[in-house]
Amino acid sequence: MVNRRDFIRLGGAFGLVAAVPGEWPFAAVRPAFGFPGMEAFADTRYAEGRAFAAAARAQSMVVHPVGVDPSAAVTRLAPYARERPTRIVGLTTLAATVVVEAAAADLRMRVRYRGLHGYSADGLMRHELEGDHDLVRVVGGDLAAARDPWAVVLAMRLERLLAGDEPVASRVVEAPAPPSNRMPLQLVSWVIG
Amino acid sequence: MSALPEGVSAEQMRDALAEMRGVVGDAWVISGENPLLRAYRDTLSTAPEEASMPSAAVCPASTEDVQRIVVIANTHRVPLWTISTGKNFAYGGPAPRTAGQIVLDLKRMNRVLEVNTDLAYALVEPGVSYFQLYDHLRERKLRLWIDPAANGLGGVVGNTLDHGVGYTPYGDHLMMQCGMEVVLADGTLVRTGMGALPNTKSWQIFKFGFGPWIDGLFTQSNFGVVTKMGIWLMPEPPASMPFMITFEKEDDLERVIEIVRPLKVNMVIPNAAFTVDLLWEAGVAVTRNQYFTGKGPMPDSHRRKMAADLRLGAWNFYAALYGLPEVIDATFEIIRGAFSSVPGAKVYFEKDRVGDPSFEYRAQLMRGIPNLTEFGLLNWVGGGGHINFSPISPTLGSDATKQYRMIQKTCHEFGFDYIGEFAVGWRDMHHILMLMFDRRDAAETKRAHECFARLIDEAAAEGYGEYRTNLAFMDQVARTYGANGGSLLKLQQRIKRALDPNGILAPGKNGIWPLTAKEGPPT
Numbered sequence: 001m002v003n004r005r006d007f008i009r010l011g012g013a014f015g016l017v018a019a020v021p022g023e024w025p026f027a028a029v030r031p032a033f034g035f036p037g038m039e040a041f042a043d044t045r046y047a048e049g050r051a052f053a054a055a056a057r058a059q060s061m062v063v064h065p066v067g068v069d070p071s072a073a074v075t076r077l078a079p080y081a082r083e084r085p086t087r088i089v090g091l092t093t094l095a096a097t098v099v100v101e102a103a104a105a106d107l108r109m110r111v112r113y114r115g116l117h118g119y120s121a122d123g124l125m126r127h128e129l130e131g132d133h134d135l136v137r138v139v140g141g142d143l144a145a146a147r148d149p150w151a152v153v154l155a156m157r158l159e160r161l162l163a164g165d166e167p168v169a170s171r172v173v174e175a176p177a178p179p180s181n182r183m184p185l186q187l188v189s190w191v192i193g
Numbered sequence: 194m195s196a197l198p199e200g201v202s203a204e205q206m207r208d209a210l211a212e213m214r215g216v217v218g219d220a221w222v223i224s225g226e227n228p229l230l231r232a233y234r235d236t237l238s239t240a241p242e243e244a245s246m247p248s249a250a251v252c253p254a255s256t257e258d259v260q261r262i263v264v265i266a267n268t269h270r271v272p273l274w275t276i277s278t279g280k281n282f283a284y285g286g287p288a289p290r291t292a293g294q295i296v297l298d299l300k301r302m303n304r305v306l307e308v309n310t311d312l313a314y315a316l317v318e319p320g321v322s323y324f325q326l327y328d329h330l331r332e333r334k335l336r337l338w339i340d341p342a343a344n345g346l347g348g349v350v351g352n353t354l355d356h357g358v359g360y361t362p363y364g365d366h367l368m369m370q371c372g373m374e375v376v377l378a379d380g381t382l383v384r385t386g387m388g389a390l391p392n393t394k395s396w397q398i399f400k401f402g403f404g405p406w407i408d409g410l411f412t413q414s415n416f417g418v419v420t421k422m423g424i425w426l427m428p429e430p431p432a433s434m435p436f437m438i439t440f441e442k443e444d445d446l447e448r449v450i451e452i453v454r455p456l457k458v459n460m461v462i463p464n465a466a467f468t469v470d471l472l473w474e475a476g477v478a479v480t481r482n483q484y485f486t487g488k489g490p491m492p493d494s495h496r497r498k499m500a501a502d503l504r505l506g507a508w509n510f511y512a513a514l515y516g517l518p519e520v521i522d523a524t525f526e527i528i529r530g531a532f533s534s535v536p537g538a539k540v541y542f543e544k545d546r547v548g549d550p551s552f553e554y555r556a557q558l559m560r561g562i563p564n565l566t567e568f569g570l571l572n573w574v575g576g577g578g579h580i581n582f583s584p585i586s587p588t589l590g591s592d593a594t595k596q597y598r599m600i601q602k603t604c605h606e607f608g609f610d611y612i613g614e615f616a617v618g619w620r621d622m623h624h625i626l627m628l629m630f631d632r633r634d635a636a637e638t639k640r641a642h643e644c645f646a647r648l649i650d651e652a653a654a655e656g657y658g659e660y661r662t663n664l665a666f667m668d669q670v671a672r673t674y675g676a677n678g679g680s681l682l683k684l685q686q687r688i689k690r691a692l693d694p695n696g697i698l699a700p701g702k703n704g705i706w707p708l709t710a711k712e713g714p715p716t
Contacts, residue, residue: 068478068550069566071324071345079303080325095571098237102280103346105232106300118575166228185480186575 035158036060041073041090041100046183048117048151052091055155061089070096077103087112087162087193091151097188104192112164112193115139117150118186124174125150130167131191135160137171144173154189164191195230195248198272198293198700206248209269209295213251216261221301224249233279233296235288237632238580239642240665245288247274250296256420260380262297263418266697267379273297274699275418277319277351280344283581283627284355285664290701302420305329307397313337313426314371314397319350319419323563330426337426338561340364343554345563350422354412356660358616358623360558362515363427364465365618372396373408374421378693383417397423413661414685415699416692427561430515434525435556437546439506441537446508446597447590450615450622452531453510454588457617461527464559466512468593469614471496473627474505474551476573476612477566490605504549506539511552513559570612576631578638580666582648584657586615586622592657596624599651604628607644608637623660649673671704 037060042053044065053063066073073096075081077088084107090100094116101111113131120126127143127150129136139157146153154161197206214222223229233250234242251273253259266273274294279287289296303320308330315326323341326349330337340359342352353366363369373385386402387395400406411417440449449468456462472491485495500506510532514521532538546552554566571577582600586592593615601611609628616623626648630641642665649659649666653673662670674681685705689696696707 068569069554069564070568071563071565074346074565075324075328078322078324078328079300079320080328093569093572094575094577095568098282098571098577099346099565099568102232102282102286105229106278108229110228110232184483185572 035162037062038162039064039076039085039088040158041066041088041092041096043067043092043096043187046187048149048183048187049091051149052151052155052189055152056089056158059155059158061158066090066092066096070099074099074103077107077109079106087191089158089161089189089191091154091187091189094186094188097190101190101192109192111167111190113161113167113189113191115154115189116186117189119177119182120174123177125177127173127175128170129173130170131161132165132167133169135164136169140171140173144175146175149178150175161189161191162193195246196243196292197248198291198295201271201293205269206271209265209271210249210251212265212269213262216258216265217251217253221252221254222249223252233287233289233298235286235664237282237286237577238663238665239578239630239638239645240663244292245285245290245664246292247289247296248293250298252298252301254301256302256374256376256382259297259299259376259418259420260382263376263378263697264380266295267695270695270697271295272697272700273418274702275299277354278322278346278348279351280322280346280348281351281355282344283579283663284661288664290664290667290699294700297418299418299420306421308333308335308337308426309397310335310337312398313428314423315349315426316372316397316421316423317349318421319348321349322346323349323352327561327563336429338363338429339426339563340366340369340561341558341563342366343558343567345565349424350419353422353424354419356413358465358618360465360467360555361427361513361561362463362465363425364616366424367409367412369425370408370422371398371400371425372421372423373411373419375411375417375419377417378695378698385411397425410688413703415702415705416688418698432518432521433513433515433560434521435511435513435543435552435559436525436528437541437552437555438510438532439504439539439541440508440510440535441506443507443597444594445506445535445537447594448535449508449510449532449590450588450593451590452535453617456528456531457588458620461524462512462617463515464513466510466617467555467614468617468622469509469511470611471500471505471507471509472573472610472612473570473614474509475499475503476629477551477554477569478503478549480575481573481610489608490610504541504546505551506537509551511555511559513556570627570629573610573612574629574631576633576637578630578632578641580628580641580645580663581661582626582628582645583659583661584624584652585660586624586657588617588620588622593622593624595655596652596657599655600624600626600648603644603648603651607640607647609641609644667701668704 040056040061043049116128235245272294274289275297299319302318307316323345340361340363372388375383485491604611613626
């Protein structure tokens with residue numbers, strides 16, 4: 001599976017790490033590694049969501065953009081849908097997360113991991129993670145030490161996130177906030193399966 | 194381990210679940226430490242999640258399964274809490290009234306049994322969502338509209354049974370319901386109205402049949418389990434025109450409602466129209482902290498900035514016209530003329546609000562297209578907490594203003610924003626306050642609970658009652674309907690005793706408790 005070093009190296013090697021002002025770096029390719037057939041949902045209204053989507057796409061995931069109306073993502077999980085995903089990952093608003101979780105419950109899928117990402121009162125990025133013990137330790141450590149944008153850091157850990165078991169442990173970490181493009185709300189990363 | 198229902202032993206529960214497994218299979222009885230059981234909690238309201246944690250969920254696939262399950266429940270005296278799709282957000286979701294009740298989850302019964310294009314109706318099972326019925330009609334290219342609630346995940350049957358409303362001319366859902374199949378607590382199967390006639394040709398086209406009309410007894414109640422329901426569908430009109438009129442001042446509400454009433458009562462405006470406050474409209478698209486990061490209700494200066502940025506009014510009226518284009522044009526001139534008497538009123542059509550999520554989702558709903566955009570309000574303060582306070586108001590400007598001022602004052606006193614709307618029915622308005630709070634903040638959640646309880650009592654003191662409420666407040670609301678010594682609730686109790694003597698169906702639903710429960714009705 002791709003790791004952070006590979007991701008940056010490959011993106012850089014192909015000239016695919018974009019440096020668009022106001023945007024976070026992202027890769028725009030589908031290399032032949034990663035998680036083919038797995039599905040990700042990302043709120044592409046926000047830079048964090050777009051970075052997450054691009055990174056997921058770069059790891060061969062099928063990405064469903066989620067905007068102001070999460071209907072398309074939720075209809076994907078309808079009990080009468082012809083194809084059912086087994087495990088899905090997302091970076092969405094709280095509102096979209098609530099309805100995706102509710103819809104997924106009808107497919108007997110449940111939350112395996114959840115992370116709340118927002119600004120603390122002193123301007124730091126605050127990450128509240130719930131997952132299995134290893135997951136919150138590993139991902140929490142990455143986020144605390146990260147110099148890269150947090151959404152990209154999360155996307156670099158898709159393998160670990162997707163392997164999440166039960167959300168029995170929690171961890172809160174704070175890290176420096178990105179310099180610009182403050183998202184106006186809390187975003188939620190999640191794995192459901 | 195989840196709690197057992199009051200008065201039920203571990204042995205009773207074990208034996209009942211074992212027999213239920215024999216009906217639906219092991220996979221469809223969720224109990225004990227199964228993590229899937231956690232999906233049946235109410236995770237959005239002010240009550241602690243443990244207060245509504247079921248001991249099990251059982252998922253039948255057919256009416257026959259339901260009949261067998263209620264017989265088992267009666268044998269072992271275990272309570273069942275029925276849900277259809279379980280998406281009754283803000284009112285309790287899939288959770289039972291009290292901890293330990295077994296959720297009777299009808300989501301597997303999700304067949305669209307019939308769609309009649311000539312008579313424009315559908316017969317559906319309780320697990321059919323608005324999305325599903327909409328997709329069913331579109332895939333078959335049937336020119337019929339559904340009337341969805343704002344939550345497209347919601348169930349057609351569940352919403353109707355809870356007296357929900359929609360947005361098209363068929364927005365009064367119970368009025369558009371026609372014929373039910375009901376399993377009683379002893380397993381008896383009843384078809385209501387014309388459905389009681391063997392080989393009937395009219396079950397879904399004439400509501401009343403012969404003798405007393407009893408369908409209403411199975412709404413907001415615990416007298417039976419509805420396993421099929423007819424619903425009328427709206428023939429697709431040749432044209433439709435949603436529109437929005439904004440009003441600058443909070444005080445405009447009284448005049449707006451005075452204008453709306455004759456337009457509705459005379460059916461000039463045919464659909465379930467809405468008068469929506471600024472924050473509800475804004476909250477779909479933006480968050481509170483984009484405009485105000487302080488504590489307490491948002492100050493007027495910030496509200497004005499938000500209104501200007503988003504081209505919204507203090508109040509925003511939404512309605513739609515349907516039919517032949519020339520008739521729509523002529524009718525709209527009547528409406529325009531009526532509202533032009535309000536200084537500062539501005540009229541918008543679809544072309545004027547391209548990219549405005551608030552207008553777009555309401556326009557979709559007024560055309561029978563389900564969506565989930567309104568959930569964006571959950572982002573307003575973050576933290577996910579919300580419960581709806583839903584008093585009925587006469588469609589009179591004086592009452593609307595009185596309710597608005599009363600509720601706004603109490604919300605502000607407790608530090609919350611007023612986020613509300615008035616859904617105009619045939620004569621009444623459903624006044625919906627969406628009380629948003631950060632559920633991660635225990636103190637704020639407690640304040641929201643206290644605020645809600647105060648609102649119920651204040652409204653009742655002025656003669657206003659709620660049409661629907663969250664699980665945690667069902668007893669309090671039921672007590673407000675206490676005229677003549679609480680005779681209505683006592684009558685409901687007598688019906689409950691006659692139909693369900695062991696009290697196995699949804700104990701406590703809407704304040705109706707079986708005699709076996711400690712927490713009984715008011716005397």
